Structure formats: structure tokens, C-alpha cells
Amino acid sequence: xxxxxxxxxxxxxxxxxxxxxxxxxxxxxxxxxxxxxxxxxxxxxxxxxxxxxxxxxxxxxxxxxxxxxxxxxxxxxxxxxxxxxxxxxxxxxxxxxxxxxxxxxxxxxxxxxxxxxxxxxxxxxxxxxxxxxxxxxxxxxxxxxxxxxxxxxxxxxxxxxxxxxxxxxxxxxxxxxxxxxxxxxxxxxxxxxxxxxxxxxxxxxxxxxxxxxxxxxxxxxxxxxxxxxxxxxxxxxxxxxxxxxxxxxxxxxxx
Amino acid sequence: xxxxxxxxxxxxxxxxxxxxxxxxxxxxxxxxxxxxxxxxxxxxxxxxxxxxxxxxxxxxxxxxxxxxxxxxxxxxxxxxxxxxxxxxxxxxxxxxxxxxxxxxxxxxxxxxxxxxxxxxxxxxxxxxxxxxxxxxxxxxxxxxxxxxxxxxxxxxxxxxxxxxxxxxxxxxxxxxxxxxxxxxxxxxxxxxxxxxxxxxxxxxxxxxxxxxxxxxxxxxxxxxxxxxxxxxxxxxxxxxxxxxxxxxxxxxxxxxxxxx
Numbered sequence: 419x420x421x422x423x424x425x426x427x428x429x430x431x432x433x434x435x436x437x438x439x440x441x442x443x444x445x446x447x448x449x450x451x452x453x454x455x456x457x458x459x460x461x462x463x464x465x466x467x468x469x470x471x472x473x474x475x476x477x478x479x480x481x482x483x484x485x486x487x488x489x490x491x492x493x494x495x496x497x498x499x500x501x502x503x504x505x506x507x508x509x510x511x512x513x514x515x516x517x518x519x520x521x522x523x524x525x526x527x528x529x530x531x532x533x534x535x536x537x538x539x540x541x542x543x544x545x546x547x548x549x550x551x552x553x554x555x556x557x558x559x560x561x562x563x564x565x566x567x568x569x570x571x572x573x574x575x576x577x578x579x580x581x582x583x584x585x586x587x588x589x590x591x592x593x594x595x596x597x598x599x600x601x602x603x604x605x606x607x608x609x610x611x612x613x614x615x616x617x618x619x620x621x622x623x624x625x626x627x628x629x630x631x632x633x634x635x636x637x638x639x640x641x642x643x644x645x646x647x648x649x650x651x652x653x654x655x656x657x658x659x660x661x662x663x664x665x666x667x668x669x670x671x672x673x
Numbered sequence: 674x675x676x677x678x679x680x681x682x683x684x685x686x687x688x689x690x691x692x693x694x695x696x697x698x699x700x701x702x703x704x705x706x707x708x709x710x711x712x713x714x715x716x717x718x719x720x721x722x723x724x725x726x727x728x729x730x731x732x733x734x735x736x737x738x739x740x741x742x743x744x745x746x747x748x749x750x751x752x753x754x755x756x757x758x759x760x761x762x763x764x765x766x767x768x769x770x771x772x773x774x775x776x777x778x779x780x781x782x783x784x785x786x787x788x789x790x791x792x793x794x795x796x797x798x799x800x801x802x803x804x805x806x807x808x809x810x811x812x813x814x815x816x817x818x819x820x821x822x823x824x825x826x827x828x829x830x831x832x833x834x835x836x837x838x839x840x841x842x843x844x845x846x847x848x849x850x851x852x853x854x855x856x857x858x859x860x861x862x863x864x865x866x867x868x869x870x871x872x873x874x875x876x877x878x879x880x881x882x883x884x885x886x887x888x889x890x891x892x893x894x895x896x897x898x899x900x901x902x903x904x905x906x907x908x909x910x911x912x913x914x915x916x917x918x919x920x921x922x923x924x925x926x927x928x929x930x931x932x933x
Contacts, residue, residue: 519800
């Protein structure tokens with residue numbers, strides 16, 4: 419990794435990965451990954467398919483445990499937390515899955531309302547109102563009563579984002595937010611994430627979409643063969659002499 | 674040959690150990706707050722109420738068939754008057770509980786396995802964890818608890834339906850009155866006939882819930898894996914019920930030796 423791309427943020431760290439290593443069936447997916455994300459910033463993790471981007475996100479929210487290394491969220495070692503402590507940390511985060519992972523037995527609106535029903539003592543009317551507002555943010559105001567199976571892939575993704583934002587989390591982890599979306603909707607989602615960042619939400623985005631990453635990200639990192647090979651602003655990565663980084667940054671690949 | 678057999682036995686023991694740990698964890702989690710009463714009740718409705726048509730129809734049909742077989746046997750000894758009594762004892766002590774267990778294993782086990790398996794492969798279980806819900810408690814413990822609650826109730830119903838089916842067969846064959854039939858049916862049935870046999874089905878419910886939830890939670894390989902989980906849930910739950918029933922019947926005979 420070139421020094422120019424090792425720029426570390428100066429603000430407080432919302433997320434810190436230290437020497438994170440993970441293997442599946444003797445295949446090393448993450449190899450000594452060290453990263454940090456400043457509070458209130460937007461961080462984009464780039465890389466080809468199968469380089470461990472989604473695995474990195476799942477470590478941050480505690481769905482996977484590291485083989486070696488540590489994941490800290492606001493200073494707390496996620497793998498060392500008790501069930502209750504982990505639950506508290508998770509409540510402060512929102513997670514959009516690559517597949518959206520909507521609960522398919524309840525309506526889209528109830529998917530968004532679900533975290534609110536579980537973690538607040540708000541009356542039903544307020545929960546529905548907030549869920550509708552979150553759906554409106556992603557352009558699905560009219561789809562509250564639909565079942566997930568009735569939505570297109572892109573709409574499901576947006577509904578998943580609305581659910582991830584339901585509890586107004588301080589940290590939002592987003593896996594391929596614009597994959598499968600038309601350019602106009604993709605831009606709207608990007609803008610939504612930028613607006614959330616302006617409100618102080620820390621955002622970690624995994625994406626292939628370079629224009630999207632340039633638009634959203636304060637800091638970008640490129641993951642290759644389970645290692646972070648470059649880290650910095652889009653401008654810094656543009657100047658990289660690493661062939662893989664240059665190829666990636668100049669591919670302008672759409673998600 | 675022996676090596677392969679050894680590997681197979683070790684794999685089987687490892688599986689049994691994993692399922693036992695899964696069940697033990699469910700028991701432990703069930704007594705810890707927060708309690709998922711609403712979700713458990715929803716599953717009692719899904720598992721219990723929705724199984725009723727199957728249980729009622731099967732119970733009546735079994736009663737009719739058992740009555741015909743019993744009549745064919747007892748007629749040789751001129752003991753037709755014993756038909757209601759023999760039928761009631763056979764149904765309450767063994768046939769009702771075992772048939773109810775196998776029917777629920779078929780209907781509910783497949784459903785739980787397929788539903789949780791689909792949730793696993795579509796990342797819905799991870800999504801629950803991500804919104805800070807204990808997926809094990811919310812999905813597995815509630816279903817296991819519902820199976821434990823529903824099984825004795827369904828067994829009582831299949832017992833009664835079986836006895837009623839026997840009455841229908843007797844009434845059509847010998848014209849026996851309802852009053853006489855039910856009087857004879859329940860004349861020697863005691864608490865120790867009904868309670869242990871019915872309550873043992875709570876264990877069947879625990880087996881169905883645990884095995885199918887375990888298989889659902891450990892599903893891999895996409896939709897093909899979900900199909901396999903559904904089938905395995907039925908087969909393995911049924912086999913476990915049949916094997917555990919042997920132990921439970923022996924235990925019941927030990928605790929109630931007079932009635933044995």
C-alpha cells in the first residue's frame with residue numbers, strides 16, 4: 419500500500435478494524451485488514467466481487483467473528499461483547515444487506531416498522547408514521563402495504579435501506595446500495611446517503627459503483643485478495659501508481 | 674469398510690450432540706427474559722389450530738379402522754362388549770400420542786424446517802440479528818415452545834376423535850348406543866392411562882421443534898438445501914419420536930407399574 423493512500427482520519431473513530439483475518443474452508447477471505455472510519459464520515463469500500471467486502475461489513479455488525487484481529491465500534495470490541503452489549507451496539511447501527519433480506523412474511527411497511535416495534539415503546543400510530551416517512555425517503559411511500567415479493571429487486575433494496583434507517587442509527591452499513599437500480603434512482607439513493615452523512619450519520623458503503631463512491635465517500639479503500647491495497651480520498655486514489663487501484667478507479671464501473 | 678462405518682457413526686454422534694446442545698440452549702433461553710409470548714402464541718395458533726383438520730380427520734379414521742380390527746379379533750372370543758374399552762385404552766395409551774406425533778412431525782416439522790431454512794439462505798436470520806433481535810430466541814425457542822404446548826392438546830383431540838370414530842363404526846355395525854359405547858369406553862380408563870401418555874407428547878413436540886429448527890438454522894446451498902431441510906426435518910423428527918417413544922413408554926411403565 420502506498421503511503422499516500424494510508425491517510426488516516428483525524429476525527430474520533432466510529433469503527434476500527436485491527437489486523438482482521440477471516441477464512442472460510444481454508445480460503446482466506448480477509449488477510450490482516452486494518453482500517454478506521456471517522457465519526458460522521460462516509461467510507462466506501464471498493465473491490466472486485468469475492469474480495470471480502472461484505473464479509474468486512476458483517477464483522478462490523480457482529481454477524482461474523484474474526485479468526486484473528488479485532489473490530490471496534492465506538493471503542494467496543496464487537497467480538498468480546500456479551501449478548502446484551504452486542505444488542506445495544508447493533509441498535510446504534512443500520513445494515514442494508516446486498517440481497518435486502520426483507521422479512522418475506524410481513525408487508526414492506528411492517529419490515530420498516532419491525533425494529534421500531536421491538537426497540538421503542540411508541541404507540542402504533544407513531545410507529546406507522548415513522549415507517550411511512552422512512553419509506554417516503556426512499557421513494558416507496560405508496561408501497562407500505564405491499565408484500566416484499568410484489569416489489570422489484572431495486573424496490574426491495576430501497577425498502578431494505580428504509581428498514582436500516584428505521585431506528586435513525588448513528589452508523590449505517592450499506593452493501594451495494596445502488597446495484598440493480600436505474601441511474602435516476604441510484605442517484606437519489608446516493609443523495610440520500612450524502613444527506614444522512616450531513617446529518618452526522620457515519621456511513622460505510624460497499625460498492626462497485628465508482629461514480630457513486632466518488633459522490634458519497636469522504637474516504638475510499640480498495641480491497642484486493644483480502645487485503646487493503648489503497649486508502650484515501652478519490653483524488654488520492656486517482657493518482658495511485660498501483661495498477662489494480664488505477665484500473666478500478668478508472669473503470670467507472672456501474673453497480 | 675469399517676473405517677467408513679466408523680466415520681459415519683462419528684458423524685451421527687456429532688449430529689446428535691449438536692441437536693442436543695441446540696435443544697439445551699433453547700430450554701435455557703426459554704426461561705430467560707425477554708419472553709416472546711406474542712410470537713409463541715402466534716406459533717401455537719399456526720402449529721395447533723391449523724393442524725386441527727388433519728388431526729380430527731385422522732383421529733376419526735383411525736378410530737373406525739381400529740374398531741373394525743378390534744371387532745374382528747374379539748368376535749372370536751365372544752368379547753364384542755369389550756370393543757369400546759380396548760379401543761379407548763389402545764388409543765389413549767399409545768396409538769393417539771404416537772400418531773399425533775408423527776402427523777405433526779410431517780406437517781409442522783416440514784414447515785418449520787423449510788421456513789427457517791429459507792430465512793437462513795435469504796439472510797433473513799442475519800437481518801433479524803442486525804436489527805438487534807436474538808434470532809435464536811425469536812425464531813427457534815418460540816417454535817419449540819409452541820410445539821411443546823400444542824402437542825398434548827392435539828393428542829387429547831386425536832384420542833377423543835379416535836374414540837368417536839370407533840363409536841361411528843360400532844353404531845353402524847352393531848347398533849350400539851352412544852351412552853353404552855362411551856360408558857364402556859371410559860369405564861376403566863384412569864388418570865394414569867391418560868396423563869403420562871398425553872404429557873409425553875410434549876417431549877415429541879420438543880423433538881419436532883428442536884430437530885426442524887436446528888436443520889433450518891443450519892441450512893446451506895440455497896433452495897436445494899431448503900428442500901433437503903424440509904424432507905430431513907420430517908424424516909429425522911419421525912425417527913427420533915419413534916426411538917424416544919420406546920424409552921418414554923418404558924419410563925411410564927416404571928413409574929406406573931400397577932397399570933402396566
